[in-house]
Amino acid sequence: MASFKSENLTILGANIHLRRAGKGPPLLFLHGAGGVNVWFPFYEKLAESFELIVPDHPGFGQSDTPAWLRNIGDAAFYYLELIAALKLAKPHVVGTSLGGWIAAEAAVRDCAPFGRMTLVAPAGLRVAGVPAGDPFIWSHEEHTRALYHDQGFAERALAAPVSPELADIQIKNRYAFARLAWQPRLYNPDLERWLHRIKVPVQIVWGNDDKLIPVAYAQAWLKQLPKARLLPIANCGHLPHVERPDEVANAVKSFAREAAP
């Protein structure tokens, strides 16, 4: 089922692990705080139409935790370096949750290397009066349940066996997540002031039953990115690409087709 190829490369002195699958125009997928522990059907669907590249962020999964990784800005600059190092030509960047936040932080710094962007329930902004969930205080079970609308996904995730290697990676991911997102909790108060610098077309996907980052946050993104398109997904939680892989993959594909001359 693992129809991807793993490779390792060194960027900014750090050993980075990434997966490649499929052929077509480049698509860079930036994962959320949980990392890439399962090769979801979503990736397979993207690989049908794109050259899909799925790195482990620095600090996550099988990538190193470099000393220079101190905050979200470091992760953002790193991805500008990665796009250059891989010589990706205007990749479509798809980022979910933490990955969406990193994508936006990178794009406000320099969006020239980006093609289009699909942000799936991105972290990074705050909405006064609409508290986000707190994944750092939740238990593993609470956190898992809060990620999904359909609790069947949560049940299966909770029941899945955890190998010692995966258990280690889960701890590592949690530490890296805290490094980037502990304070302020899941946002950067400066980000919204600079979102207007993102000049490439943006599509925002959000589950309407997101218990981690409520769908009301989508409006904050639209306010700063008035040309962005919002795709709300009914009966769906924080991980639309897991709960609704077809819908989200099709949205990415049709959004990408609009770019074609």
Place this chain on the structure above:
Amino acid sequence: MKFYAFHLMPYRHLDMAEAAKYRSYWSVLPNRLYDPAVGAELYQEYIDQLMMAATLGFDGVCVNEHHQTAYGLMPAPNLIASILIDRTRGMKTKIPIIGRALPLLNNPLVVAEEYAMLDNLSHGRIVAGFVRGIGVEYHSSGVNPIYSHERFHEAHDLIIRAWTEPGPFEYEGEHYNFRYVNTWPRTVQRPHPPVWIPSQGSAETIDWASAPERKYPFIITFSPMDSVLRFHDLYKQAARQQGYEASGEQLGWAVPVYVAETDEIAIREATPHIEALFNNFLHMPLEMVLPPGYTSIKSMKAILATKKGMTTAKQTMKDILEKGTFVVGSPATVRERIEQAHAKSGLKVMVPMIQFGTLPDQNVKKSLELFAKEVLPKVRGLGEGAGRVRTAAE
């Protein structure tokens, strides 16, 4: 041996049934459960208890810092220290502040300044405790626990320099940067007030505290007796590896203590209150006790493997007695526990917590009186005039 009475100042009138509805007694416990009319009286009660200890001849009285919790009502321990300093004017009583939580501060120079003020106000009677704060305080302060160790070490170094180097000078660090460091007032104790490191114990902290340039007393807190002895041994080994023999003054033990007429009475009277300490006030899930980075990934894996860090499991008096996390009994029993601990580790710093959990005022006073009259005179002389520290292996 020296004896320093210690208090957490818990909100002992907490509605436990109501509090039990929440995730923890820390950070998320609604502060509507605190009644200021009740709390204001508690401060007086607790200050009087510490003053009673000072008057009865304890070598010192200690305060400490905790935030957003019914477990301890001293988010600003220096305020209480200041009162104790004034009320012990003319006495020799030491005032250890056993622990300002350095990493939680964005400006550690306030600790250099406040401790220097207290050192002046007390004519050199303070002990400067430095801690990292407990894990949940990274939730209450917002400080990123990933940087807990870095901030602790940097803040410590900055404060020591602020006390010992002529100011003004410039400080450039990773977490802290100051164009002007210039501590007014200077400390009375030179080169600086004695530093204590209270800790639940880690090899890393022990190596650091025992380094020859520091030789900071290591006060192991609220731990089972075998851990107390193990960490004291680790400290002694670390000192030896660094070329010197640790003295008993570098080995401390902070532990709740209760004395009554007989073992049976002591255990009966203390049981609900010590259980409230361990099962209620200290109740919190792993995510609050050990946020990411508070411990190394390696320690975190070990803890998860054994579930050792879980404070959710209820402890009965029997468990507590078996582990030796509580010193309780008749004066003879309590004396014996102290003698044994001293004989095994050579420790010469004991920090009895005189009130714990929901323990009422009259019990605190009775226990204090018995301790001061029937225990203290017999254990004071332990280790005084003795040679080097013995090790458990000897």
